[in-house]
Amino acid sequence: MENQYDVIIIGAGVVGNAIARELSKTCVSVAVIEKELDVSMGTSSRNSGVIHSGIHYKPGTLRASLNVLGNSLMADLCQDLKVKIDYIGKLTVAQDEEEVKSLYMLKDQGEANGVPGLEILDPDAMEKIQPNVGGIKALHSPSTGIICPYSLTIALAENAHANGCRFYLGHEVTSIKKTGHGFEIEAGKKKLTSRVLINSAGLYSAEICRMLGINNYQIYPCRGEYLILDKRLKGALNLLVYPAPHTGKAGLGIHLTNTVSGNILIGPSNEYQEDPEDYACTADIMAQLRREGHVLLPELKTADFIRSFSGLRPKQTPPEIGGFKDFVIESREDVKGFINLVGIESPGLTSSPAIALMVRDMVEKLLPLTPKTGFNGTRSGMTNHFHELSNEEKADLVAENPDYGEVVCRCEQITRKEVLDAIENPLGVKTINSIKYRSRAMMGRCQGGFCLPRIVRILEKDFGYRPEDYLLKNRSSPLFFGKMRQDTP
Amino acid sequence: MQTIKKDLVIIGGGPAGLAAAVSAKKKGLSDILLIERDRILGGILNQCIHDGFGLHTFKEALTGPEYAQRYIDEFQSLGIEAMPETIVLSLDKDRTLTVSSKKGFLKIQANAVILAMGCRERTAGAISLPGTRPSGVYTAGAAQNFVNLQNIMIGKHIVILGSGDIGLIMARRMTLEGAKVEAVFELLPTPSGLARNVQQCLNDYNIPLFLSTSVFELHGKDRLTGVTVAQVDEKFQMIHETKRFVPCDTLLLSVGLIPENELSLNAGVRLEPATSGASVDDRFMTSIPGIFSCGNVLHVHDLVDHVSEEASLVGQSAVAYLQNKTDSATAIPVVPKQDIRYVLPQKISGKEDVTLSLRVTRPMRNASIQVKDGDRKVAKKKLVRLHPAEMIRIKVKAKHIENAEKLEVSVQC
Numbered sequence: 001m002e003n004q005y006d007v008i009i010i011g012a013g014v015v016g017n018a019i020a021r022e023l024s025k026t027c028v029s030v031a032v033i034e035k036e037l038d039v040s041m042g043t044s045s046r047n048s049g050v051i052h053s054g055i056h057y058k059p060g061t062l063r064a065s066l067n068v069l070g071n072s073l074m075a076d077l078c079q080d081l082k083v084k085i086d087y088i089g090k091l092t093v094a095q096d097e098e099e100v101k102s103l104y105m106l107k108d109q110g111e112a113n114g115v116p117g118l119e120i121l122d123p124d125a126m127e128k129i130q131p132n133v134g135g136i137k138a139l140h141s142p143s144t145g146i147i148c149p150y151s152l153t154i155a156l157a158e159n160a161h162a163n164g165c166r167f168y169l170g171h172e173v174t175s176i177k178k179t180g181h182g183f184e185i186e187a188g189k190k191k192l193t194s195r196v197l198i199n200s201a202g203l204y205s206a207e208i209c210r211m212l213g214i215n216n217y218q219i220y221p222c223r224g225e226y227l228i229l230d231k232r233l234k235g236a237l238n239l240l241v242y243p244a245p246h247t248g249k250a251g252l253g254i255h256l257t258n259t260v261s262g263n264i265l266i267g268p269s270n271e272y273q274e275d276p277e278d279y280a281c282t283a284d285i286m287a288q289l290r291r292e293g294h295v296l297l298p299e300l301k302t303a304d305f306i307r308s309f310s311g312l313r314p315k316q317t318p319p320e321i322g323g324f325k326d327f328v329i330e331s332r333e334d335v336k337g338f339i340n341l342v343g344i345e346s347p348g349l350t351s352s353p354a355i356a357l358m359v360r361d362m363v364e365k366l367l368p369l370t371p372k373t374g375f376n377g378t379r380s381g382m383t384n385h386f387h388e389l390s391n392e393e394k395a396d397l398v399a400e401n402p403d404y405g406e407v408v409c410r411c412e413q414i415t416r417k418e419v420l421d422a423i424e425n426p427l428g429v430k431t432i433n434s435i436k437y438r439s440r441a442m443m444g445r446c447q448g449g450f451c452l453p454r455i456v457r458i459l460e461k462d463f464g465y466r467p468e469d470y471l472l473k474n475r476s477s478p479l480f481f482g483k484m485r486q487d488t489p
Numbered sequence: 490m491q492t493i494k495k496d497l498v499i500i501g502g503g504p505a506g507l508a509a510a511v512s513a514k515k516k517g518l519s520d521i522l523l524i525e526r527d528r529i530l531g532g533i534l535n536q537c538i539h540d541g542f543g544l545h546t547f548k549e550a551l552t553g554p555e556y557a558q559r560y561i562d563e564f565q566s567l568g569i570e571a572m573p574e575t576i577v578l579s580l581d582k583d584r585t586l587t588v589s590s591k592k593g594f595l596k597i598q599a600n601a602v603i604l605a606m607g608c609r610e611r612t613a614g615a616i617s618l619p620g621t622r623p624s625g626v627y628t629a630g631a632a633q634n635f636v637n638l639q640n641i642m643i644g645k646h647i648v649i650l651g652s653g654d655i656g657l658i659m660a661r662r663m664t665l666e667g668a669k670v671e672a673v674f675e676l677l678p679t680p681s682g683l684a685r686n687v688q689q690c691l692n693d694y695n696i697p698l699f700l701s702t703s704v705f706e707l708h709g710k711d712r713l714t715g716v717t718v719a720q721v722d723e724k725f726q727m728i729h730e731t732k733r734f735v736p737c738d739t740l741l742l743s744v745g746l747i748p749e750n751e752l753s754l755n756a757g758v759r760l761e762p763a764t765s766g767a768s769v770d771d772r773f774m775t776s777i778p779g780i781f782s783c784g785n786v787l788h789v790h791d792l793v794d795h796v797s798e799e800a801s802l803v804g805q806s807a808v809a810y811l812q813n814k815t816d817s818a819t820a821i822p823v824v825p826k827q828d829i830r831y832v833l834p835q836k837i838s839g840k841e842d843v844t845l846s847l848r849v850t851r852p853m854r855n856a857s858i859q860v861k862d863g864d865r866k867v868a869k870k871k872l873v874r875l876h877p878a879e880m881i882r883i884k885v886k887a888k889h890i891e892n893a894e895k896l897e898v899s900v901q902c
Binding site: 278280281286307405413445449456467476481484487 | 490526574576578587589590591592593594609610612613614615617619620621622623624625628630631634635636638639640641642643644645666705706707710711712738747751754765
């Protein structure tokens with residue numbers, strides 16, 4: 001029946017969507033509720049995009065086991081979903097003997113967690129993998145990878161959607177009532193019911209708990225700022241290079257991160273703050289990142305900084321304690337049918353497919369999960385962007401569809417066809433950012449200066465947009481204030 | 490993939506590309522192809538609907554589209570081939586281009602190439618503007634496109650950062666359309682745009698210009714709600730006591746133009762740090778033989794008239810190159826000295842008269858530009874007003890530099 005579901009998931013981040021896709025393999029009805037107008041609007045899109053190996057977490061913790069399992073599941077998942085992933089490996093570099101000790105500690109810990117291929121390298125071997133890396137020893141973890149985090153999150157959602165999962169985007173949960181059979185949820189102007197309710201609300205997970213009278217969780221948003229570098233510097237790094245860890249820090253230290261798109265990131269910083277939606281970038285941190293960037297990457301020029309962004313880690317520990325606390329993933333005894341995920345910070349992205357399996361098993365204890373015939377776990381489309389294809393492949397595609405021949409975004413060389421595909425996305429999201437995240441248009445060095453006017457024109461001519469219809473990311477972020485002059489007939 | 494051959498390929502159908510094509514054709518070259526990514530020729534001039542173009546070339550004040558049309562008419566009457574709605578994906582050092590359009594992919598082998606791709610605007614990200622990432626932050630040129638070509642009202646309460654010409658033009662434009670332009674803020678102690686634009690676009694409309702003042706933070710999670718501005722000291726550091734909040738729903742950025750040289754770089758063309766454009770000789774040939782550069786992709790101009798004039802020379806040079814009429818004489822380096830930001834061309838043959846284009850580093854009065862070969866003065870130009878926003882040109886006669894070793898250009902007060 002309308003608005004009645006077996007399972008409702010709150011939060012369309014990478015974890016919520018991974019769970020949705022896992023459950024869409026079965027015959028239960030599933031819906032995802034999200035307060036933003038698109039999926040992947042919070043922590044899931046605002047991070048380094050690293051698929052971690054699992055060396056950093058204590059054996060026996062959920063973070064350790066889910067990370068290692070998630071890492072191993074990710075390759076096949078990405079192949080099915082046409083998401084680019086690159087297992088480029090990582091060097092954790094020690095600068096002194098004290099840090100060397102921590103490398104051996106990490107290696108032992110990683111091996112206890114089941115991380116494959118770990119090796120301690122001396123400077124000669126380090127130099128071969130990454131010239132000019134510095135340091136006296138390094139731990140090499142070959143299973144570390146990179147991925148575009150929002151591409152994965154969007155792909156999971158689209159595949160879940162293709163297999164029958166319903167998405168309520170732009171619906172903020174305002175109240176939850178436990179009933180005899182399950183839950184009544186008010187979201188947006190809708191009343192929805194479910195038998196099982198899954199909280200994967202990330203930064204708002206503690207708030208969702210409180211709606212059900214669970215008051216023992218608290219989320220402390222911890223902001224990490226990044227700078228994005230011009231693709232000109234692609235190739236400066238062969239793999240990820242991190243400093244050796246120091247205890248008590250909330251993150252893994254400022255470092256350079258390659259991305260699958262070819263930009264290098266500098267970051268992230270660590271600053272606790274009150275507001276779970278304050279994605280501002282600050283002058284002090286930006287200056288610090290620029291300084292450290294010049295040290296880490298001597299060929300860096302001022303003109304290479306193309307954009308900054310920040311993300312918020314949903315930490316369970318207040319600033320005075322710092323460090324990490326293990327994920328909470330529980331099927332509540334006191335609130336039967338409520339599966340609760342709190343504090344899924346790093347390595348949440350890597351762990352997401354493993355978390356989905358774990359939650360699936362919890363759901364199965366509450367509801368019978370019979371496999372669905374006709375589940376299709378693969379997504380249509382291309383893993384690569386058009387511009388990454390060979391000239392012969394490109395020529396064939398243009399012959400097939402002339403819209404591939406027109407480049408709309410000059411910097412990223414994104415074609416009209418790719419922009420049209422992004423506009424006509426299966427979830428029906430209609431913001432400018434949704435087009436950006438799906439096509440990569442507007443993500444290059446001119447930041448949309450050239451292509452935004454063209455995309456606006458496409459939306460007007462082909463999709464009938466009026467000036468007031470253009471939204472950057474949500475209903476309160478209009479691009480324009482109507483027409484300048486009324487059209488003359 | 491189909492491959493075609495062309496004598497001369499011009500990349501870009503804006504004022505530079507058009508003038509280069511027209512002059513090459515007039516010099517007798519027939520096999521010319523101009524590639525333009527837009528539907529129509531004219532480039533950025535199409536959105537510049539204000540007047541003031543053509544005062545030097547045509548001795549009258551034209552709008553951007555009018556100015557462009559004069560060249561488009563000539564281009565078309567000369568029967569030069571244009572390939573619109575086509576983008577150049579790559580250019581190699583052997584002058585092979587890969588181009589893409591709705592008609593398909595094409596390889597073009599050119600005997601000479603003229604780069605005329607123009608420039609792009611510096612963004613909020615490029616100037617590391619702190620704060621939130623709301624809607625309502627546009628580069629001035631993108632805003633000009635929305636307003637002038639798409640009939641879209643971009644905002645009602647507008648702050649402009651940077652006093653580049655496009656920002657000044659947009660201040661007037663938005664005022665005329667009923668928006669309130671709160672102010673223009675400029676980090677530098679002097680305006681970046683032309684003096685006539687400061688007068689005609691700001692002063693005439695009582696729009697305040699705050700020099701040595703910049704935007705230090707964006708506010709508003711969804712739509713822009715305001716900006717924090719403050720004055721800066723001589724080292725461009727914020728003076729904290731002067732911090733204030735200016736409410737606005739729109740911020741336009743006019744903080745500089747960057748020559749669009751990605752194709753040139755991939756081909757291996759050597760760029761000059763001072764201009765971000767190619768290093769050229771007095772034929773406007775880059776470090777790669779047969780590849781020429783002109784217009785805003787070479788160095789950012791303040792007047793389109795100068796772009797056209799420069800491009801006309803480049804068209805002629807390309808023809809001379811194709812007809813083997815250029816000799817590879819020893820090059821004389823031209824070096825900017827005291828108070829000169831850059832001078833162009835970066836090297837000359839010494840065989841022909843040449844016009845040097847240059848910009849000074851700071852505003853000065855009653856000074857002269859001097860070109861010297863060692864202790865010997867070879868050219869001099871006296872000026873009452875010298876300003877970084879205004880390009881200075883100085884003629885050097887061949888007879889004075891035949892045996893020169895190195896030309897040094899400086900300002901003498």
